Amino acid sequence: MMKKRNKFVARVRSLIGAPIAAMAQGPWGGGGNAGDGEPPTGGDGGDAEDASGSGPRNPWTQPGGRRPTGDRAGQSRASLIEDLLRRGRGGFGGGNGGGGSGGFPGGAEARSLWPIALAIVAILWVALTSFHRIGPQERGVVLMLGKYSRTLTPGIGLTLPAPLETVETVDVEEIRTIDIGSVAANDENLVLTGDQNIIDLAYSVRWNIKDAELYKFQLADPDSTIREVAEAAMRAVVATVSLTDALGAGRTTIEQQVEQRMQDILDGYRSGIRLRGIAIKQADPPSAVNDAFKEVSAAKQDATTYLNQARAYAQQLTARAQGEAAAFDKVYEQYRLAPDVTRRRMYYETMESVLSDVDKTVVEAKGVTPYLPLPEIKRRSNAGASDSSSKQGGE
Numbered sequence: 374m375m376k377k378r379n380k381f382v383a384r385v386r387s388l389i390g391a392p393i394a395a396m397a398q399g400p401w402g403g404g405g406n407a408g409d410g411e412p413p414t415g416g417d418g419g420d421a422e423d424a425s426g427s428g429p430r431n432p433w434t435q436p437g438g439r440r441p442t443g444d445r446a447g448q449s450r451a452s453l454i455e456d457l458l459r460r461g462r463g464g465f466g467g468g469n470g471g472g473g474s475g476g477f478p479g480g481a482e483a484r485s486l487w488p489i490a491l492a493i494v495a496i497l498w499v500a501l502t503s504f505h506r507i508g509p510q511e512r513g514v515v516l517m518l519g520k521y522s523r524t525l526t527p528g529i530g531l532t533l534p535a536p537l538e539t540v541e542t543v544d545v546e547e548i549r550t551i552d553i554g555s556v557a558a559n560d561e562n563l564v565l566t567g568d569q570n571i572i573d574l575a576y577s578v579r580w581n582i583k584d585a586e587l588y589k590f591q592l593a594d595p596d597s598t599i600r601e602v603a604e605a606a607m608r609a610v611v612a613t614v615s616l617t618d619a620l621g622a623g624r625t626t627i628e629q630q631v632e633q634r635m636q637d638i639l640d641g642y643r644s645g646i647r648l649r650g651i652a653i654k655q656a657d658p659p660s661a662v663n664d665a666f667k668e669v670s671a672a673k674q675d676a677t678t679y680l681n682q683a684r685a686y687a688q689q690l691t692a693r694a695q696g697e698a699a700a701f702d703k704v705y706e707q708y709r710l711a712p713d714v715t716r717r718r719m720y721y722e723t724m725e726s727v728l729s730d731v732d733k734t735v736v737e738a739k740g741v742t743p744y745l746p747l748p749e750i751k752r753r754s755n756a757g758a759s760d761s762s763s764k765q766g767g768e
Contacts, residue, residue, distance in 0.1 A: 502535040510546035512585040515539075524585055541589065545582040548649055551600055552577045553607075563659060564608055570616040575655035576628075578603045578635070580648050587645030595646065599639070603651075606634040620656050628653060 506529055507513045513525030515532055516539050525532075525540065532538040554562030554575035564574050578599060582588045592598050610630045614623050628651040636648050658666040708715040 499534045503532055505530045505532065505540045505542075507542065508544075510544055511542050512545050513540045513542055514585050514589050516541065521586060521590060543582060543585040543588065545585055548579055548581050550577055550579050551596060551603070553600060553603055554655070561659065564611045566611055566616045566619050567613050568615045571659055572611070572616060572619050573655065573657050573659055574607065574611070574619075574653065576603075576607065576651060576653045578648070579650045579652070580646050582645060583647040584645035587643050589645075591643050591645060595644065598642070598644065599635075599646065602635050602638050603631070606631045606638065609634065624653050624656065 505513055505525065507525050507527050509527045511527065513530055515522040515525060515530075517533070517537065522538065530540070532540060552575075554560055554573070561573050562575060563571050566572055580599060588595065607627075610627055611619055614627060617623075619627065632648050632651045635651075639646050639648070657663065704715070704719070
């Protein structure tokens with residue numbers, strides 16, 4: 374009677390545990406025991422399958438349905454955990470060490486997520502390669518399969534996803550500078566002037582982009598092209614001016630002519646470049662004759678100084694002569710009105726100017742006492758005072 378009861382309980386457990394084990398699949402397989410983690414106590418049916426090893430086995434139990442105890446239980450748990458980790462690594466690596474036909478836990482569910490992941494990646498790709506933000510100073514050159522299609526203006530631009538259409542952003546407002554004949558590096562840039570003199574020039578070219586399409590596709594190397602055009606235009610213009618104009622007063626005219634000539638050449642190339650100015654930084658003679666040139670310049674400056682002084686003295690003399698002539702004209706007008714009076718006034722004025730600085734002796738007729746020579750007495754008194762002071766200083 375007891376034997377029949379045990380067989381009945383085992384059969385019920387096997388019937389109830391099979392669906393639960395099928396639902397609780399894990400990386401080590403299903404729990405093929407009775408579902409409560411206990412080994413079978415005997416009988417056949419599901420327990421027989423567990424005992425024979427044909428069904429899934431619980432990794433926390435040992436074969437035979439017996440639980441380890443004591444130290445053997447700790448060692449068994451450690452070995453089972455290592456076996457579990459090994460099976461997990463094998464499953465992720467595509468091996469045969471644990472569950473699933475593809476080597477990944479839940480292989481059927483993972484395969485069903487691949488289309489969703491691909492769809493998300495495709496949406497992100499389209500969003501990132503179809504919408505483009507163009508700044509206020511930029512232009513977007515759109516290429517369809519490598520060929521120019523259109524130009525995007527500032528704002529948000531929409532294109533076909535890559536690689537059908539790509540966008541290259543160009544800053545059209547940035548002022549770029551190219552230096553020719555560097556002053557710091559002492560690189561001589563010798564240019565021949567119109568009067569057969571040689572001058573060392575250092576200048577810079579400032580430019581920006583006028584047309585993004587032409588700039589991207591018409592010139593292979595814009596910087597080299599601008600440099601060569603600048604050198605050609607500068608030599609052509611300097612060849613028409615003298616050395617003096619190139620060194621000083623004519624610099625502004627040279628810069629304007631070079632800029633105009635360069636712009637005409639670049640427009641002929643359809644370069645899409647707009648010049649913003651030419652600036653001459655240095656205009657000196659070659660280093661081999663620089664000392665002699667400085668001496669010549671100093672001599673010219675001295676000559677100019679002397680000429681300016683002579684002109685100033687001549688102007689002073691001319692002004693004085695003109696003043697004296699104007700005064701004589703006024704006297705002559707008065708002389709014409711009253712000749713005797715004017716003649717006598719001129720005589721008195723002349724005698725006063727002549728006799729004011731000389732010793733005078735006035736001799737009158739008989740019976741008249743001569744005047745006291747006061748100037749002579751004053752002179753003698755001054756001479757005696759100076760002699761006495763000199764003697765006191767010597768003592």
